[in-house]
Amino acid sequence: MDDRVLLFDGIGQDFPSPGQRSQIRVLDGISFEAARGKFIAVIGPSGCGKSTLLQMAAGLLLPTRGAVHHRGRKVTSINTEVGFVPQQAQLLPWKTLGENVELPLVLRGVPAQERQKRVDDVLRSVGLTGFEQHFPSQLSGGMQKRGSIARTLVYRPDVILMDEPFGALDAQTRMVMQSDLQTLSMEAGATVIFVTHDITEAVLLADNVVVLSQRPSRLLANIPIDLSRPRNMFEPFKNPGFAAAYDAVWTEFRSQLQAGQIH
Amino acid sequence: MREVAPRSSLASAGGGLGAIGEKALQWLVKLLPGVALLIFWQWASGRLIKEIYVSKPTAVVARLYELFSSGEIYPHLWITGQELVLGYVIGVAGGVLAGYSLGRSSRLARIFEPYVMAFYGIPKIALAPLFIIWFGIGIGSKVALASIMVFFLVFYNVFAGVRSVDRELVNLTLIMGANQRQLTYHVFLPAAAPFVMLGMRLAIPYSVIGVIVGEFTSSVQGLGLFIHEASSTYDPAGVFAGIVILLGFVTVANLIAGAIERRLLRWRTLSGSGPIDA
Numbered sequence: 001m002d003d004r005v006l007l008f009d010g011i012g013q014d015f016p017s018p019g020q021r022s023q024i025r026v027l028d029g030i031s032f033e034a035a036r037g038k039f040i041a042v043i044g045p046s047g048c049g050k051s052t053l054l055q056m057a058a059g060l061l062l063p064t065r066g067a068v069h070h071r072g073r074k075v076t077s078i079n080t081e082v083g084f085v086p087q088q089a090q091l092l093p094w095k096t097l098g099e100n101v102e103l104p105l106v107l108r109g110v111p112a113q114e115r116q117k118r119v120d121d122v123l124r125s126v127g128l129t130g131f132e133q134h135f136p137s138q139l140s141g142g143m144q145k146r147g148s149i150a151r152t153l154v155y156r157p158d159v160i161l162m163d164e165p166f167g168a169l170d171a172q173t174r175m176v177m178q179s180d181l182q183t184l185s186m187e188a189g190a191t192v193i194f195v196t197h198d199i200t201e202a203v204l205l206a207d208n209v210v211v212l213s214q215r216p217s218r219l220l221a222n223i224p225i226d227l228s229r230p231r232n233m234f235e236p237f238k239n240p241g242f243a244a245a246y247d248a249v250w251t252e253f254r255s256q257l258q259a260g261q262i263h
Numbered sequence: 264m265r266e267v268a269p270r271s272s273l274a275s276a277g278g279g280l281g282a283i284g285e286k287a288l289q290w291l292v293k294l295l296p297g298v299a300l301l302i303f304w305q306w307a308s309g310r311l312i313k314e315i316y317v318s319k320p321t322a323v324v325a326r327l328y329e330l331f332s333s334g335e336i337y338p339h340l341w342i343t344g345q346e347l348v349l350g351y352v353i354g355v356a357g358g359v360l361a362g363y364s365l366g367r368s369s370r371l372a373r374i375f376e377p378y379v380m381a382f383y384g385i386p387k388i389a390l391a392p393l394f395i396i397w398f399g400i401g402i403g404s405k406v407a408l409a410s411i412m413v414f415f416l417v418f419y420n421v422f423a424g425v426r427s428v429d430r431e432l433v434n435l436t437l438i439m440g441a442n443q444r445q446l447t448y449h450v451f452l453p454a455a456a457p458f459v460m461l462g463m464r465l466a467i468p469y470s471v472i473g474v475i476v477g478e479f480t481s482s483v484q485g486l487g488l489f490i491h492e493a494s495s496t497y498d499p500a501g502v503f504a505g506i507v508i509l510l511g512f513v514t515v516a517n518l519i520a521g522a523i524e525r526r527l528l529r530w531r532t533l534s535g536s537g538p539i540d541a
Contacts, residue, residue, distance in 0.1 A: 135530045
């Protein structure tokens with residue numbers, strides 16, 4: 001069997017531009033792949049269409065050119081075999097944390113007894129045991145985010161798509177979440193596509209960092225990060241080889257930032 | 264700052280008893296304007312204005328007692344009650360159904376929204392004489408009038424509620440594996456619930472207006488007819504007695520709606536308690 005779980009094959013995307021006949025080209029021929037259990041960070045300047053790639057993998061959007069293949073199957077409709085962790089936690093406010101995490105299992109027809117066990121397990125692994133009866137509005141931002149991740153892990157998708165999931169968190173919570181995500185994704189053995197604009201975060205978490213250019217986005221580089229795991233999320237520079245890896249990504253990314261200043 | 268400190272220490276020292284006292288005081292303050300108005304009414308009647316125009320609270324109470332003890336009012340109550348409940352239920356059901364289906368389907372919404380908008384602009388009261396012709400002078404015409412007034416209110420609230428559902432929330436639930444029926448049950452209905460409840464609450468007084476206007480226009484029985492007859496026979500106490508009964512209807516309906524709302528929207532009231540940090 002093919003080891004490439006997720007394959008982006010020559011993705012191009014045009015969006016109609018407001019008030020004009022012509023289309024804006026957002027993505028231009030982007031190809032990369034994610035092997036089983038690998039953590040891929042996608043990094044690029046804002047507005048470059050990073051999130052659009054995730055929407056395509058989830059089947060929410062069809063690319064204008066090219067295709068996304070999930071385990072060899074072309075994604076053409078909503079892809080229920082992936083998990084999606086959005087920027088905001090997006091737990092359903094009318095359901096308790098327990099009900100929220102249980103929802104994917106309910107939707108998939110998992111028997112009640114097994115549901116209970118799997119919800120308990122996943123809540124324990126994200127450190128939210130005892131908060132089952134709380135509504136999302138009663139939880140802090142970090143806890144909501146943990147709930148959102150638990151809701152994805154609970155149905156064990158083999159690909160997890162994360163769209164700047166820690167962008168809205170404060171610095172401390174963020175480091176803790178990054179550290180926990182490293183552990184969780186290693187345990188789950190899932191392939192993760194993690195969109196971010198934070199180089200440190202990308203280098204610390206990923207096996208590969210995919211660097212995109214400004215619009216129209218092309219793939220600038222696909223840089224393997226060979227740092228040993230587990231990595232220290234709290235003191236990045238204590239990881240042997242971090243500086244070199246950061247530098248490799250930064251060299252590619254820098255050109256885009258300078259181009260951005262001229263605009 | 265100096266003024267705040269002693270007050271807070273007093274409140275904490277007061278404990279449970281202080282809280283009860285405070286609540287009673289709040290009620291008293293709330294009741295005060297109403298009582299003052301009644302006293303002024305009682306005093307002014309016959310002194311500032313002729314009693315034949317405005318009656319007075321004691322006369323209204325006496326009239327109410329007379330109406331209930333003689334049983335004269337019961338047939339009116341029965342008819343108006345039926346009209347209110349039927350009109351309200353039909354209007355709400357229609358409004359929820361139409362609002363939901365138009366809210367979910369943008370194609371339906373594109374076709375029908377202009378029509379609904381146009382009909383919304385019609386003063387429904389102007390339809391009363393027509394409805395009498397169409398549905399007769401029995402309860403049919405009043406039910407129709409009340410339900411059409413209720414319908415539009417509920418319709419617009421539900422429509423807006425369903426449309427306001429976060430697209431990302433819908434997409435996420437689809438990725439989690441929801442089919443359309445599950446999407447309705449787990450996302451759209453709960454998301455629209457606050458709007459449905461708001462529409463249902465707003466619709467209560469409108470159903471009363473619809474029924475009473477219908478009865479004013481033409482009827483054989485009902486509170487509206489009773490009020491109409493009282494006013495045409497220079498019986499202001501009777502008019503006010505009828506209004507007090509309607510007030511009772513609305514108050515009871517509001518209490519019921521409030522209780523349902525608190526139950527259905529528990530997740531909303533709880534959000535006031537603020538986030539906790541772990």
